[in-house]
Amino acid sequence: MTTHARETAPRLRGVAGQEHDRTDPMVDWWHPVGWAADFRTTPRRTVLLGRTLVLWRDRTGTVRCLRDLCVHRGTALSLGEVQDGDIVCPYHGWRFGGDGRCTAIPQLPADRAVPAGAAVPSFHCQERYGLIWVCLADKPRAGIPAFPEWEAEGFRHAACPAYTWRTGAARMVENFTDFGHLGWLHDGLLGMRSDLVVPDHHVRRVGHELHYSLTMNVPFAEGVNDLQAETGTMTNTYVLSFPHAIHLRSHYPDTGRSRVLFFAAQPVDSETSTGYCYQSRDFDLDGDDQHYIDFQEVLAEQDRLVVESQRPEQLPMDIADELHLKFDRVAVEYRKALADHQTRPEPAEPTESAGSDEARRKVPAWT
Numbered sequence: 001m002t003t004h005a006r007e008t009a010p011r012l013r014g015v016a017g018q019e020h021d022r023t024d025p026m027v028d029w030w031h032p033v034g035w036a037a038d039f040r041t042t043p044r045r046t047v048l049l050g051r052t053l054v055l056w057r058d059r060t061g062t063v064r065c066l067r068d069l070c071v072h073r074g075t076a077l078s079l080g081e082v083q084d085g086d087i088v089c090p091y092h093g094w095r096f097g098g099d100g101r102c103t104a105i106p107q108l109p110a111d112r113a114v115p116a117g118a119a120v121p122s123f124h125c126q127e128r129y130g131l132i133w134v135c136l137a138d139k140p141r142a143g144i145p146a147f148p149e150w151e152a153e154g155f156r157h158a159a160c161p162a163y164t165w166r167t168g169a170a171r172m173v174e175n176f177t178d179f180g181h182l183g184w185l186h187d188g189l190l191g192m193r194s195d196l197v198v199p200d201h202h203v204r205r206v207g208h209e210l211h212y213s214l215t216m217n218v219p220f221a222e223g224v225n226d227l228q229a230e231t232g233t234m235t236n237t238y239v240l241s242f243p244h245a246i247h248l249r250s251h252y253p254d255t256g257r258s259r260v261l262f263f264a265a266q267p268v269d270s271e272t273s274t275g276y277c278y279q280s281r282d283f284d285l286d287g288d289d290q291h292y293i294d295f296q297e298v299l300a301e302q303d304r305l306v307v308e309s310q311r312p313e314q315l316p317m318d319i320a321d322e323l324h325l326k327f328d329r330v331a332v333e334y335r336k337a338l339a340d341h342q343t344r345p346e347p348a349e350p351t352e353s354a355g356s357d358e359a360r361r362k363v364p365a366w367t
Contacts, residue, residue, distance in 0.1 A: 024049055024136075025341065025342040026049055026243060026267060027049060027135070027136035027137045028135070028137045028139075028140065028141035029135065029137075029140065029141055029142065029242065029243050029244075030124075030126070030133045030134070030135045030140055030142075030143070030144045030145075031048055031049070031133065031134055031135070031244070031264075031265075031266055031267060032131045032132065032133055032264045032265075032266050032276050033046045033048055033053070033055065033065075033132050033133070033134050033266055034046060034055075034131070034132050034162070034266075034276075035130060035131060035132075035159065035162065035276065036063070036127050036130050036131060036132050037130070039055055039056065039057060039063050039132055040056075040057055041056060041057050041082045042056065042081075042082065043055070043056045043077065043078045043079075043080060043081070043082060043087055044056065044078065045068055045076070045078035046266075047268045047269065048134055048136065048266060048267065048268065049136065049267055049268075049269070050268075050269045050270070051067065051136065052067070052068040052069070052076070052078075053065055053066065053067060053068055053123070053134065054066050054067075054068040054076070054077045054078040054087065055125070055132065055134075056082050056087055057082075058082075058085035058086075058098050059084065059085035060085070062098070062125075063125050063127055063132050064087075064098035064122070064125060065122065065123045065124075065125040065134050066087065066096060066098075066100055066120050066121065066122050066123070067100075067120050067121040067122075067123075069120060070089045070091065070094060070096075070120065071102070071117070071118060071119060071120050072089065072091070072092060072094055072118070073091055073092070075089055075090060075091040076090075077089055077090075077096065077120070083095065085097075085098070086098075086103055086104075092105075092106070092107065093106045093107075094106075094118070096119075096120060098122065099122050100119045100120045100121055100122035101114075101118070101119050102114050102115075102118035102119060105118065123135065123136050124136075124137075124140060126144060128144050129147050129150050129262070129278070130157075130159060131264070131276055141208070142207075142208040142241075142242070145239075145241035145245035145247065145264060146239070146241070146247065147247060147262045147278075148247075149249075149260050149262075149280050149282075150262075154282050154285075155260070155280050155281065155282050156280065156281055156282075156284075156285045156289070157278050157279075157280045158278065158279045158280070158289035158292045158293050159277075159278055159293075160276075160277040160278065160279060160293050160296045160297065160300075161293070161297065162274050162275065162276050163274065163275050163297075163300055163304070164268070164272065164273070164274045164275075165272070165273055165274075165275070165304050165307060165308055166271060166272055166308050166313070167271065167272075167273060167307050167308050167310065167313050168267065168270060168271065168273060168313045168314040168315055169243070169244040169265040169266070169267035169273040170243065170244065170314070170315035170334075170338060171273075171307055171310055171313065171314070171315050172244070172265045172273050172275055172307065173240065173243075173244050173245070173246060173263075173265055173334070174315060174331050174334055174335075175303050175307055176238065176240070176246045176248065176263065177210075177212075177238075177240065177330035177331045177334055178328070178330075178331060179198045179201070179214055179216075179327055179330075180196075180198055180325075180327050180328070181306075182216075183195060183196045184196060185302055185303070185306065186299060186302060188219050188221075189219070189221055189295070189298070189299060190218060190299070191216065191217075191218060191219075192217070192218075192219055192231075195217055198214075198216075198326075198327035199214055199215060199216055201213065201214045201329075201330075203329055203330045203333045205333060205337055208241060208242045208341075209239050209240060209241050209242065210238070210239070210240040210330065210333055210334060210337060211238070211239055211240075212237075212238050212240075212330050213235060213236060213237040213238065214235070214236050215233060215234070215235040215236075216233070216234060216236070217231055217232070217233060217234075218231065218232065218233075218234045219231050220232065221295065225250070225252065225259060232252065232254055233252075233253055233254070234250050234251065234252055235250070235251045235253065236248060236249070236250050236251075237249045237251065238330075240330075240334065242337060242338070242341055243338060243341070244264060244265040244266075244267065244273075245262075245263065245264040245265070246261070246262070246263045246264075247260070247261075247262055248260065248261040248262075248263075255283070257281075257282050257283040258281070258282055258283075259279070259280070259281045259283075260278070260279075260280040260281065261277065261278065261279060261280070261296075262277065262278040262280065263275060263276070263277045263278075264276050270313065270314055271313045271314075275300070277296055277300075279292040279293065279295070279296050315335060315338070316335070317335055317338060317339040317342075319332060319335060319336070
């Protein structure tokens, strides 16, 4: 793992400074921006929360992240090249280090210093789980979401192709809280239309996470799950890390083994998001990963058609904007938590959406 914590940069000017100073509660969090293997010494452009960024690896192999905008004439730095670990603007050859400071202006005489104002915004950047993560704030609000199986012995990880949907990132994530659609939309894969009643379940808010689980009957999916019959029991245990990450462990009681999904969404802008996903397992360790990748792609495509149709693209924060039933309690808690995190500097005290009188009073009346 390589880590780059942003250093203090001088005062920023013009468009670069305006972009850097915008207020958005989502900038406080770590967001994935791509698979680590795709970032090399060639500059790579991406968009996060509507801000265009450029990333590259410096001489040490550390990934650096700047605003993709030269302070001189507003040129995209991603069109340039990397020399000695610095990114070079394609227009006039100005060079910028990983901290955003300009290190060389070839048009200046050798005895002239680079102006202190020659700088572009730089951002926190970390490499973890084979992904590159970026935080646009001065201080991240929380750590990168946990993926405990990543370094655990006995697990095999299959990285699925990234997929981009025309929807907000929260809509993408809320799909993982929706137990009601598993048997209907994913009939024969994650559930069965003959068994659609959602079992009772609970959700707890713990710091910057939601914890919830569900035990259900599922069909055998050849080459994917670890069932020993045509149908069987599976217990799904979820940790939803704010704002846009899911860790799901599917445990098969009959065999004692598990399949794990780790998913994180990149909010490209208010209407576009890219998802990064691992299918991991502690069985079939010598098997073909493509079966698991294909399975995830089938599920994602089934979900995409529905989620992209949802309006508005951004998840409504007002609970009254949509109708919620009892089996939607996780989605309700997710919306409430997102709303709280947009207004509170620290997470709310732990709550539970079932199991106590006080918790039940905090859940909307189910229709």
